[in-house]
Amino acid sequence: MKYRNQSFNSSLKSMILSMKDSWRIALLTSLFICGLIISSFVIKNGNSLLSGQLNEIIKASILKRNSSGFLMLFLDSFTPSELYLVLCFTFGLCAVGVPLISVLPFIKGFSVGLIGSYIYSVYAVKGVCYCLLIYFPAQIISSALLIYACNEGYYMATDIFSLIQEKPVTSENNAFRLYITRFLILTAFCIAAALCDSLISVLFTRFFNLF
Numbered sequence: 073m074k075y076r077n078q079s080f081n082s083s084l085k086s087m088i089l090s091m092k093d094s095w096r097i098a099l100l101t102s103l104f105i106c107g108l109i110i111s112s113f114v115i116k117n118g119n120s121l122l123s124g125q126l127n128e129i130i131k132a133s134i135l136k137r138n139s140s141g142f143l144m145l146f147l148d149s150f151t152p153s154e155l156y157l158v159l160c161f162t163f164g165l166c167a168v169g170v171p172l173i174s175v176l177p178f179i180k181g182f183s184v185g186l187i188g189s190y191i192y193s194v195y196a197v198k199g200v201c202y203c204l205l206i207y208f209p210a211q212i213i214s215s216a217l218l219i220y221a222c223n224e225g226y227y228m229a230t231d232i233f234s235l236i237q238e239k240p241v242t243s244e245n246n247a248f249r250l251y252i253t254r255f256l257i258l259t260a261f262c263i264a265a266a267l268c269d270s271l272i273s274v275l276f277t278r279f280f281n282l283f
Contacts, residue, residue: 096226100177100219107181115189126190137206137277145273150266153214156180157221157262161255164225167233173225180218184211202280210269214262221258224251 115126137145160176163169188207191199228251 096223097219100174100222103174104177104181104215104219107178107183108185111182111185112189115186115193126186127194130187130190134277134280137273142270142274145270146266149210149269149273150263153217153262153266154259156214156218157255157258160218160221160225161251164228164251165232166229167236169229169232170226173222173229176222177215177219180215184215198280205276206272206280209272210265213265213268217258217261217265221255224254 136148140148156176160173163172163176166172188203188211191203191207193199195202228247231247
């Protein structure tokens with residue numbers, strides 16, 4: 073038990089210390105922001121076919137939120153966020169995983185911006201209130217978790233590539249075990265975020281009749 077506590081504390085401390093390598097975080101955040109910006113241009117200059125498809129998707133999603141129970145809301149919130157983490161974890165175990173990891177925050181930013189921009193453009197003030205209270209809080213948390221996960225994946229993928237090239241690596245001897253532990257911690261945060269998102273949806277979604 074003592075060993076497990078020490079292992080957990082070591083993993084948590086190393087997660088915090090790794091944040092000091094801020095250039096990777098800045099790069100990943102920039103990719104996320106690029107996705108947001110491009111999606112806003114897509115909505116602004118999009119054609120009627122795209123608008124119609126988005127309207128159907130968003131309408132179905134909001135109506136489902138209004139009619140779903142707590143468990144279904146939790147699963148709908150947790151599943152896509154965890155999928156991003158699983159992809160990031162998997163890409164981090166690839167020697168060529170860095171470019172694959174780099175795509176994830178961009179896709180996340182693009183999807184968040186696409187839905188948020190469309191709701192704002194169609195529903196104006198009511199749409200802004202809906203996004204600020206219901207949509208954006210969970211997306212901000214899940215995006216932050218993804219960016220950190222991508223940072224961890226960068227470290228692992230870079231070290232694996234260095235090992236293949238027979239170059240020295242900067243990771244610790246128990247790097248793989250720490251890698252798994254960090255992603256388990258991120259999953260725990262993801263569960264907590266999904267629970268909060270579900271609770272917010274249960275409490276406030278019924279006040280927004282967008283259709």
